[in-house]
Amino acid sequence: xxxVAQSPRYKIIEKRQSxxxxxxxxxxxxxxxxxxQILGQGPKLLIQFQNNGVVDDSQLPKDRFSAExxxxxxxxxxxxxxxxxxxxxxxxxxSLRGEQYFGPGTRLxxx
Amino acid sequence: xxxxxxxxxxxxxxxxxxxxxxxxYSSSYSPSLFWYVQHPNKGLQLLLKYTSAATLVKxxxxxxxxxxxxxxxxxxxxxxxxxxxxxxYFCVVSDRRGSTLGRLYFGRGTQLTxxx
Numbered sequence: 001x002x003x004v005a006q007s008p009r010y011k012i013i014e015k016r017q018s019x020x021x022x023x024x025x026x027x028x029x030x031x032x033x034x035x036x037q038i039l040g041q042g043p044k045l046l047i048q049f050q051n052n053g054v055v056d057d058s059q060l061p062k063d064r065f066s067a068e069x070x071x072x073x074x075x076x077x078x079x080x081x082x083x084x085x086x087x088x089x090x091x092x093x094x095s096l097r098g099e100q101y102f103g104p105g106t107r108l109x110x111x
Numbered sequence: 112x113x114x115x116x117x118x119x120x121x122x123x124x125x126x127x128x129x130x131x132x133x134x135x136y137s138s139s140y141s142p143s144l145f146w147y148v149q150h151p152n153k154g155l156q157l158l159l160k161y162t163s164a165a166t167l168v169k170x171x172x173x174x175x176x177x178x179x180x181x182x183x184x185x186x187x188x189x190x191x192x193x194x195x196x197x198x199x200y201f202c203v204v205s206d207r208r209g210s211t212l213g214r215l216y217f218g219r220g221t222q223l224t225x226x227x
Contacts, residue, residue: 004154042115042201042217043155056214091155100215102147102155 002026004103006092012109018080021106025073025094031055033100034067034077035091043091049075082110113138113204117218125226130174130189132221134202137183144185145203145215146176155201161185172196197225 005024013019025032030051035043046065048056052072060067064083069075079086087110093100118133136142146158159170166178172195176187185202199220206213 040219042203042219043215044217045214048214093155099157099160101157104152104154 004092004094004101006090006103006106008106009104010107010109012111013082015084015110016081018078019082019108020076020078021090021092021108023075023077023092023103025075025092026096026101029094029096029101030072031095032069032075033093033095034075035093037089037091037105039088046077079108082108084110086110113140113142113206113214113216115202115204115216115218117200117202117221119221120219121222121224123224123226124192126194127191130187130192130196130223132187132200132202132223134185134187134218135183136185136202136204138204138206140206140213143205144176144178145205146170146174146185146187147201147203147217149199149201149220151198158187158200192223192225194225194227197223199223 007022032049034046036046037043046060047067049069052069067077089105089107091105092103114137116135144161147155148158149155158174159168161168161178169175174189176185178185199222201220202218203215205215
């Protein structure tokens with residue numbers, strides 16, 4: 001089966017610009033996650049969707065980050081405006097019965 | 112609260128020698144524990160998981176881990192390292208509410224280097 005797809009793989013922007021990341025989960029997986037992985041640290045959950053509803057967004061900086069999963073399949077994560085400390089790898093994962101499958105991630109560099 | 116401490120940020124071994132990556136956890140509930148591996152420019156891959164069945168868990172590529180509740184540990188081992196094992200390894204804890212897995216909490220990672 002195809003894995004979790006993410007694009008773009010790399011993105012470089014200047015601070016105060018906006019950026020969006022896209023994720024296509026494994027077909028049939030109802031749960032979708034976005035993680036932030038800062039260099040030298042483990043991934044940290046930003047938001048969890050169940051179908052098109054938000055289950056957990058307690059660690060999402062809502063003043064600048066937003067995410068949506070309108071049709072319960074693909075998802076988009078947006079940062080506006082970006083800060084230097086947002087430089088990280090953004091990982092998308094999906095699950096069907098608990099086990100999470102991760103995409104390759106988008107490496108964001110904010111200059 | 113759930114948390115994970117990976118006791119070594121870097122581990123170096125020679126090819127063919129045993130691998131030990133150490134992990135201690137803290138959990139307010141009955142934990143599920145995982146080890147993930149991350150190769151450069153690739154997604155995280157599940158190596159193995161413990162979800163309350165046998166305490167010795169076997170995973171892919173010859174890795175195994177033992178859940179020790181008394182020591183709150185879940186160390187990852189492999190009898191003989193291979194060059195392809197060089198990667199970043201993450202210990203992960205999640206609480207379980209019945210059959211539902213909670214949020215995953217990742218350790219900071221252990222970088223494994225394998226020398227020829």
